Amino acid sequence: MPSFGSAQLKLLEKLCNVIAVSGDEGEVRKIVLEEIKDVADDVRVDALGNILATRLGRGRKRPRVMVDAHMDEVGFMIVADDGDGIYRFEPVGGIDVRHLVGKQVFVGKERTAGVIGGKPIHLMDKDEQTKKVPLEGLRIDLGLTGKARIGDRAGFATKFRRVGPSIMSKAIDNRIGVATVIELLKHAPSNIDLCAAFTVQEEIGLRGAKVAAQYFNPDLAIAIDSTPANDLPVHDGSENVAYNTKLGLGPAVYIADGSTLHDPRLVRFLQGVGEAESIPYQLRQPGGGGTDSAAIQRALTGIPTVSLSVPHRYTHSPISLSRVDDWKNTLNLLHAALKKITFDLIAKR
Amino acid sequence: MTELLPFLKSIISVSGVSGYETPVARLIEEKWRPLVDEIRLSRVGSLHGLKKGSGKGKGKRPSVMIATHMDAIGMMVSKITDGFLHITKVGGIDVRVLPGAIVSVHASSGEELPGVIAMPSSKLLPDSVGDGVLEIHYLLVDTGLTPREVEKKVRVGDLVSFANDPMELAGDILSGHTIDNRASVAALTVCLEELQTKPHLWDVWAVATVQEETSYLGAYTSAFDIRPDIAIAVDGTFAQGPGANGWQSFPMGKGVGLCVGPNMHPFLHKKLKELAEKLEIPWFLDVTPAHSGTDAYPMQVTAEGIPTALLDFPIRYMHTPVESVSIKDLQRTGRLLAEFIASLELDFVESIVWE
Numbered sequence: 286m287p288s289f290g291s292a293q294l295k296l297l298e299k300l301c302n303v304i305a306v307s308g309d310e311g312e313v314r315k316i317v318l319e320e321i322k323d324v325a326d327d328v329r330v331d332a333l334g335n336i337l338a339t340r341l342g343r344g345r346k347r348p349r350v351m352v353d354a355h356m357d358e359v360g361f362m363i364v365a366d367d368g369d370g371i372y373r374f375e376p377v378g379g380i381d382v383r384h385l386v387g388k389q390v391f392v393g394k395e396r397t398a399g400v401i402g403g404k405p406i407h408l409m410d411k412d413e414q415t416k417k418v419p420l421e422g423l424r425i426d427l428g429l430t431g432k433a434r435i436g437d438r439a440g441f442a443t444k445f446r447r448v449g450p451s452i453m454s455k456a457i458d459n460r461i462g463v464a465t466v467i468e469l470l471k472h473a474p475s476n477i478d479l480c481a482a483f484t485v486q487e488e489i490g491l492r493g494a495k496v497a498a499q500y501f502n503p504d505l506a507i508a509i510d511s512t513p514a515n516d517l518p519v520h521d522g523s524e525n526v527a528y529n530t531k532l533g534l535g536p537a538v539y540i541a542d543g544s545t546l547h548d549p550r551l552v553r554f555l556q557g558v559g560e561a562e563s564i565p566y567q568l569r570q571p572g573g574g575g576t577d578s579a580a581i582q583r584a585l586t587g588i589p590t591v592s593l594s595v596p597h598r599y600t601h602s603p604i605s606l607s608r609v610d611d612w613k614n615t616l617n618l619l620h621a622a623l624k625k626i627t628f629d630l631i632a633k634r
Numbered sequence: 635m636t637e638l639l640p641f642l643k644s645i646i647s648v649s650g651v652s653g654y655e656t657p658v659a660r661l662i663e664e665k666w667r668p669l670v671d672e673i674r675l676s677r678v679g680s681l682h683g684l685k686k687g688s689g690k691g692k693g694k695r696p697s698v699m700i701a702t703h704m705d706a707i708g709m710m711v712s713k714i715t716d717g718f719l720h721i722t723k724v725g726g727i728d729v730r731v732l733p734g735a736i737v738s739v740h741a742s743s744g745e746e747l748p749g750v751i752a753m754p755s756s757k758l759l760p761d762s763v764g765d766g767v768l769e770i771h772y773l774l775v776d777t778g779l780t781p782r783e784v785e786k787k788v789r790v791g792d793l794v795s796f797a798n799d800p801m802e803l804a805g806d807i808l809s810g811h812t813i814d815n816r817a818s819v820a821a822l823t824v825c826l827e828e829l830q831t832k833p834h835l836w837d838v839w840a841v842a843t844v845q846e847e848t849s850y851l852g853a854y855t856s857a858f859d860i861r862p863d864i865a866i867a868v869d870g871t872f873a874q875g876p877g878a879n880g881w882q883s884f885p886m887g888k889g890v891g892l893c894v895g896p897n898m899h900p901f902l903h904k905k906l907k908e909l910a911e912k913l914e915i916p917w918f919l920d921v922t923p924a925h926s927g928t929d930a931y932p933m934q935v936t937a938e939g940i941p942t943a944l945l946d947f948p949i950r951y952m953h954t955p956v957e958s959v960s961i962k963d964l965q966r967t968g969r970l971l972a973e974f975i976a977s978l979e980l981d982f983v984e985s986i987v988w989e
Contacts (some may be wrong), residue, residue, distance in 0.1 A: 359900030370804060371876060383753060383767070387731035387954035389801050389809075400809050400958065402951035404877030406728040409926065417767050418730060424876040426950070426958070428803025429887055441803070443736070448748050489868065516756045518715045520772060527757040533780075563950045603734040604750045606778055 286620055289471040289613045291429055293464065296320065297612075300460035304391055304440030306360030306377050308487045310334055313463060317483050320467045325481070335493045336483040337500055342475040348590045348628055349481040351503035351588070352469055353494055353577045354462030354510065355487030359601045360440040363392065363425065363433045368532065370431035371424045372399075374439060378488030380618065382420050384602045390425060393437035397425045439602040450608055451532075452524075454517040457597045457605040458511040459487070461612055465509050465595075468616055474624040487577055495576035495600040498584035505551065508578035509619070511607070512537050512569055512594035514543045524589070529572065530596040535565030536615035539592035542572065544579035551591035554630055565614050589631050593619065639808060639961055641665065642800075643818040646812045647739060649795040652724050652848045655679055658704050662819055662842050669826040670840060672922065676859055680852040681842040684827060689835030689980045696983055697837035699862035700825065701853050701929040702818035703846030703869070706811070707953055709770075709794040711739070717781030718752070718774040723792055724946060725847035729983040730772050731954045739777055743787035749777045798956045800889065806961045813957035813970040815846065815950055817964055818868040821947070824968025827864030836863075836978045846929055853929035857936035863983045864902060865942045866974075867930035868967060870959070871920050873948030881921075884948045887960035889916030890967045893944035897934055901986045902943035906974060915970050920946055928930060941986055945971065 301430060317336050326339040333360065336356075341347075359378030366372055372392075376382075386403040390446040398514035401423055427433060445454040454460075466481050473479040480501040484493030487510075498506065516531040537549045538555050559566040582590040595615045597607040650658030659681050665675055675844025681704070689695045707725030714720070719739065723729075733753035738746045752774045758761065759772055769929035773796055777784060796811035801811050808817075822840055828836065839860050846869075857865055871891050872883040884891060890907050910917040922944070925931055930944040947963035979985075 362919045381733075381753075383730070383764070384734040385764075386728075387951065387956050388734060389664070389798060389956060398803055398809075400801065400951070400956035402876055402956055402958070403728065403731055403954045405872055405952035405954075406726050406954065408872060408878055408880070414728060415767055416732070422877065426803070428807040428809075428958075429805030429960070435811070444799075446748065448778035449783065450780060453750060453778055488932060513755070515755045515757060517752060517758055517774060518718060520754070520760060522715075525758060527755075555701035595747065598754055599734065599750065602753075604736060606750065606776055614825065 286304055286617055289616060295466060296467065297409065297460060297464045298445040299590055300342045300463055301445040301454040301456050304360065305357055306438040306440055307357040307486045309438045311357045317463060317467060321470050324471050331496060331500060333484045333493050333496055335497045337497060338470060338481040340470055340473045340479045342477050344475065344630060345354045347476060347478050348622040348626055349480055350477045350499065350502040350623065350626055351482055351486055351498065351501050351506035352466050352498065353482040353506060353508045355484045355493065355577055356458050357488050358440065359484055359488050360438055363435055363437040363439060366435065367424065370427040370429050372433050374425050378601065380601050385423055386418050388603050389442035390444050391428065392425060392433045392439040397430065397431060397433060399425045402426055443604045448612065451606050452602055452609060453606050455603055457607050458600060461511050461595045461607065462509040465616055465619065466483060469619055469623065472620060477623060477626050482603045484577060491577050491580035495580040495584060497583040498588055502585055503588060506580060506581045508576045508590065508592040510576040510592060510594045511597045512574065513600040515596050515597035529570050530567055532596055532611065534567040536618050537567050537568050537569040537594045537596055540571050544575035545582055547578060547591045548589040550631060551589055555591060555593060555618065555622055555624050558625060559618055562621045563620065564618045566618055599630055637822060638820055638964060641823065642808055642817060644821060645816045646800055646810050649738065651702055651793045651795050652705040652845045654706050654793055655844045659842065662864050664858060665823060666777055666826060666840060669830065676856055678851055678855050680856045680975060681845045682856060682860065683840040685829060685838040687834050687836040691980050692866060694841050695837050696863040696980060696981055697839055698978065698983040699758050699841055699857060699865045699985050700971060701824045701841045701843050701865065701867045701933060703815045703852060703929055704796065704819055704842040705844050705847055707847050711788060711790055711792045711794060713790060714784060714788060717779065717784040719788060720777060721773060721775055723770060723771060730954055732773055735796060735955055737775060737794050739775060739788060740793040741787040742789040742792055747777045749775045752776045763902065770940050798955050798965040802984060803958060807958050808961060809958040811955040813959045814870045814952055817854060817870060817959045821868055821964045821967040824965055825971035828969060828972035831974055832976045834976045837978050838974060838975055843929055850929060851931040854932040857933040859941060861937055862940060865940045867928045867933060867944045869928040869946050870949035870952060871946040872952060873950040875950045884918050886948045886950060887962055889918055889963065890970050891920035891946040892917050893920045893922055893946060895922035895926060896924060897922060897930045899916065899941040902941055906943060909977060910970055913973055915966050929983045932969055
C-alpha cells in the first residue's frame with residue numbers, strides 16, 4: 286500500500302482552500318496539472334475544462350479503467366451591483382440558504398473579502414426571527430469601497446483545519462475525491478490503463494463527466510466522491526434509520542442512488558476487496574443523491590460504473606467534517622481494487 | 635499611537651462570553667496598564683482603570699466614568715448526546731446565524747475545542763420544522779472528536795463562543811464576531827492614549843464592564859463602586875445596510891453618534907454636540923425614545939442618579955458573526971471622548987442645568 290500521511294493531507298488542504306465554483310474550476314485545475322505532470326503519459330484539458338490524464342500500464346490485455354472526481358464546488362455568482370460595495374448573488378449548485386446568514390466569503394479571482402450579513406435581532410419582532418431569510422434578503426458586502434464584477438464567482442472563506450481524528454473544511458465534496466484520484470495516478474498499477482478524469486460542473490448536472498466518459502470510452506469506471514453522513518442523533522432520541530452513511534466506518538460503496546443503479550459486479554467486487562484485504566468499508570443506504578456515475582454509466586454504449594465516496598457531514602455548507610481514517614481507507618481500498626481489475630470482472634453479467 | 639486595527643483584531647479574537655470575561659479582561663488590562671495610574675478588577679470582574687486628573691481644589695477631584703462593555707453574546711452546552719453538544723443562548727442570539735458557524739468550545743478540560751454548529755437534516759427533525767428555521771434546541775455542536783473524547787473533556791455549562799477569524803473589508807472596515815462591543819473598548823483605548831499628552835483636570839475611570847448583554851451587572855456595580863460625577867457609555871448603534879434602513883440606522887464611516895433620549899442627560903448631550911462641532915468631528919443624532927439598551931441605562935439610576943451620556947458608532951449586522959465597523963468611526967469616537975474629558979472644568983458639575 287502506498288504510504289499515507291502529512292503529504293496527502295497537505296495536498297488536500299491546498300485543494301480545499303482554493304475556490305472552484307462550477308464553471309470556474311481554474312484554481313483546482315492549476316493544482317492538479319502541477320501534481321500530475323510527471324506521472325501521466327498524456328494530459329489534456331478538454332473543451333469544458335475537464336482534465337483528462339492517462340497513465341498506461343504494461344503487458345497485454347489491459348482494461349481501460351476510468352477513475353473520476355469532480356473538481357467543482359457549490360458557491361455563488363455575483364449578479365447585480367447595489368452600490369457601495371453591496372452585491373446581489375445567486376447560488377451555484379444546491380445550497381441551503383439557512384447556511385448563509387453571517388458567513389464570510391471570497392469573491393472573484395482576487396479573493397476579495399466579503400460577508401453575508403443579517404438584520405440585527407434588535408430590529409425585528411419575535412415572529413420575524415422564526416422565518417428563514419430568503420435569498421432575496423441576502424447580500425454580499427465587500428465593504429464601503431469594495432468592488433466586484435457581475436459574473437464573478439464567490440465561495441465560502443472557511444479555512445481547512447485538522448481536529449483530532451477529523452478534518453473540517455469547505456468543499457471536502459469533492460476535493461477529497463480529487464486528491465484521491467491524484468494519488469491513484471501517482472501509484473497506478475501496471476495491469477490497467479488508468480484514465481483519470483478531473484471533471485467540471487458536477488454540482489450543476491454532471492456536465493463534465495459526460496464528455497469525459499465519451500472521450501475515454503473506458504471498459505469500466507469508478508466515480509469517487511464524498512457523500513453526506515446524516516449520522517446525527519434524532520431529535521426525539523429514536524434510532525437514526527436515515528443516516529445515509531456514518532463517519533468512521535470507511536469508504537461508502539454505492540448500490541443505488543437517486544439516478545444510478547450501480548453495476549452489481551463492481552459493487553460486489555469492491556466489497557470483496559474490502560473483505561479480502563481487511564479494509565473497512567460501508568454500504569451507503571440506497572436512496573437519493575447521485576454522483577458523476579449517472580452520466581458515465583449512460584455514456585456511449587453504456588459503461589459499467591460504480592461509485593465510492595468518503596463520508597462527510599454538513600454537505601454543501603460553509604464547513605463540512607470528515608474522518609481522516611475514512612479517507613485513508615478509501616485510498617487503500619482503491620489501490621487494492623485497481624490492482625485486481627481484469628477483463629474477467631466484466632466479462633459476464 | 636497604537637495601531638487601532640491590530641488591537642481590535644486581537645481583542646475580538648479572545649473569548650469573553652457574558653459572565654466569563656476573564657480572557658479578554660486580561661488582554662485589555664495589559665493594554666491599559668501603562669496608560670493609567672491604577673488598574674484593578676471589580677468584585678464581579680469589570681476592569682477599572684484610573685487615570686488621575688491634575689485638578690486641585692477643595693474636596694474630592696471630580697471624576698468621569700467611561701463604560702465600554704467587554705462581554706460578548708455566545709452559547710452554553712446544555713446536554714451531550716453521542717458526542718454532539720446541545721446548546722442554549724447567552725444573550726441575544728439570532729438562531730438563524732448559527733447553522734454552519736465556526737465556534738470554540740471552552741471545555742471543562744481546559745482546552746479550547748474548535749467546532750461547527752450543525753443543522754441536522756430534516757430527516758432527523760420533526761416534520762413541523764420542514765425547511766424552516768431550527769430552534770436552538772435542534773442545533774448541535776460537532777467538535778470532530780469521538781464521543782468518548784467529548785465525554786472526557788466537555789461538561790454541561792461549558793461555554794461556546796463564535797470563533798471565525800476577523801476579516802478586513804474594503805474601505806477601512808473590520809468585520810468579525812464581537813465587534814459589539816470590543817470596538818468600544820478600542821475607542822476608549824484611543825481616548826486613553828490621547829490623554830497621555832492632553833492635560834485634564836478630572837479623574838478618568840476607564841471601565842470595561844461585564845454582563846451588559848444579559849443583565850447590565852457590570853455597569854450597575856462599577857458605577858456604584860466608582861460613584862463618578864458623570865458617566866458616559868460607549869456602544870454600537872445600527873449601521874445602514876442590507877436589512878437595516880429605518881430611522882434607527884446610520885451610515886458607516888460618517889462619524890460619531892450622539893444620543894438623545896431619557897437615558898441621557900440633555901446638558902451633556904448639548905456639550906458633546908458643541909464640542910464635536912467646534913472640532914469639526916462629524917457626528918449624527920441617534921434618538922432612543924425609551925430604553926437605550928446600553929450601559930447608559932443602568933448607570934443613570936445608580937446611587938442618587940448620575941448624569942449620563944451615550945456615544946455610539948454604527949455597526950452592521952449586529953449580533954451576527956460578521957458584525958462590521960468603520961475604523962475611522964472608532965478613532966473619532968476616541969478623540970471626541972478625550973477632547974470632552976480635557977474640556978471639563980472643575981466646576982462642570984455645578985454648571986449642569988436643566989432647561
